[in-house]
Amino acid sequence: MVITIVQDQSSEIRGRGYLVKQRAFIKLYLLTMIERKKDYAFNYLDEMKTELHKFGYQPTHSEIYKALHELTLDGVLYRTKKIKGDPRKDFQEIVLYRFTEEGYEKAQLYKKQMKAELDRCVGLLQKAIRDNY
Amino acid sequence: MVITIVQDQSSEIRGRGYLVKQRAFIKLYLLTMIERKKDYAFNYLDEMKTELHKFGYQPTHSEIYKALHELTLDGVLYRTKKIKGDPRKDFQEIVLYRFTEEGYEKAQLYKKQMKAELDRCVGLLQKAIRDNY
DNA sequence: CAATGAACATGTTGTTCATAA
DNA sequence: TTATGAACAACATGTTCATTG
Numbered sequence: 001m002v003i004t005i006v007q008d009q010s011s012e013i014r015g016r017g018y019l020v021k022q023r024a025f026i027k028l029y030l031l032t033m034i035e036r037k038k039d040y041a042f043n044y045l046d047e048m049k050t051e052l053h054k055f056g057y058q059p060t061h062s063e064i065y066k067a068l069h070e071l072t073l074d075g076v077l078y079r080t081k082k083i084k085g086d087p088r089k090d091f092q093e094i095v096l097y098r099f100t101e102e103g104y105e106k107a108q109l110y111k112k113q114m115k116a117e118l119d120r121c122v123g124l125l126q127k128a129i130r131d132n133y
Numbered sequence: 134m135v136i137t138i139v140q141d142q143s144s145e146i147r148g149r150g151y152l153v154k155q156r157a158f159i160k161l162y163l164l165t166m167i168e169r170k171k172d173y174a175f176n177y178l179d180e181m182k183t184e185l186h187k188f189g190y191q192p193t194h195s196e197i198y199k200a201l202h203e204l205t206l207d208g209v210l211y212r213t214k215k216i217k218g219d220p221r222k223d224f225q226e227i228v229l230y231r232f233t234e235e236g237y238e239k240a241q242l243y244k245k246q247m248k249a250e251l252d253r254c255v256g257l258l259q260k261a262i263r264d265n266y
Numbered sequence: 267c268a269a270t271g272a273a274c275a276t277g278t279t280g281t282t283c284a285t286a287a
Numbered sequence: 288t289t290a291t292g293a294a295c296a297a298c299a300t301g302t303t304c305a306t307t308g
Contacts, residue, residue, distance in 0.1 A: 017190040018279090019152045019254075022300070025261065032265045042269055051264065055257040057150040060301060065271065084269085084308095092308050094269070115266060121152075122258050124188040125251050128158065131184065132165045133248060151300090155279070175290055193280060198292065217287095217290085225287050227290070269307080278299070286290080 019121050020114075026059060026067045028114045030097075031107045034077070040094040041068055068097060076103040076110075152254050153247075159192060159200045161247045163230075164240045167210070173227040174201055201230060209236040209243075 026048070033044050045064045052058070071077045077097045084092045099107060159181070166177050178197045185191070204210045210230045217225045232240060 018155045018158070018192075022151045025151070028261065028265050040269080052257065052260065055260060056253055057257055059151075061269090062271085062302085063300070066300090069271090090308080092269070111265065115262070118258050118262050120189055122255055122262075124185065124190055125255050125258070127185065127188060128161065129248070129251050129255075132161050132244065154277095173290080194290090195280070195292085199279095202292090223287085225290070267308105270305105272303105272305080274301100274303075276299100276301075278297100280295100280297075282293105282295075284291105284293080287288100 019124070020117050022059070022063060023067055023070075024114065024117070026063055027071060028111060030064070030067055030071065031076075031111060034097055034099065035104075035107070038096055038098060040096055041065055042094075072097070074106070075100055076106045078103075152257070153250050155192075155196060156200055156203075157247065157250070159196055160204060161244060163197070163200055163204065164209075164244060167230055167232065168237075168240070171229055171231060173229055174198055175227075205230070207239070208233055209239045211236075 029048055030044055033039065033047060041061075041064055045059065045061055048059050048064070068077065072079060076099065078100050080096045080098065081093050082096055084090055084094045162181055163177055166172065166180060174194075174197050178192065178194055181192050181197070201210065205212060209232065211233050213229045213231065214226050215229055217223055217227045
């Protein structure tokens, strides 16, 4: 008999030791923004862009959507749909995300791991600065 | 008439604004190590591993070789071959790298750009820490 | 143009294979 | 085992296309 162990790769934070992957970085922001206010993908993207463009980083919309989809698949978030604006005259549907029952706790664990990971990355970069300049 | 501008992608430092690419990170270390002592790929790899494993990063040999090949193609380095050990009884060939005529200056420019890039990355990560914790 | 999503294409990196001493 | 290199596979990410209001 062959036993196959399927590991959940989608929530992996670091690849093989270099810097934190963009997807994980985006998830961190999403979880925090969802903690603070219930909103939808397009606005989350907009907020990340305006906050981070000073640092030369402009995330793309597809990365945001993929990150939200993965967090949903991992059971951290669930989706609800809503009509944007006045439901009597507007019809634009938007997708709102909230934490599932266990989602909030999972998010806190994820954020805790990410904190360690971000610290590691800062350390690695500062080490490079020390070593090369 | 169509004018095609071919840009040298191989020496690009940042992709599209997220963190510095591993290849560029490795090149920075290589240039500094070559400044300090003439050595060969295998030892450069070894030095990077021992210096950086505390930060959870273990570069692979293929990345080192590819980085050295690119720096050679870009005219920064040139290669010389040598027999390792006593040439009368040993035959193991190793490849030594040195700066070309304009290589040293090119390397200094590259390092200068990388310094700004590393600072940007540290800033981005620290911003993420501030924003999410 | 705002909003979501998928499909597709490219880029980046790791693992494996080949060769030699 | 050290040493170099290429070929290949896998993964990560960006660009484009499709759809709706």
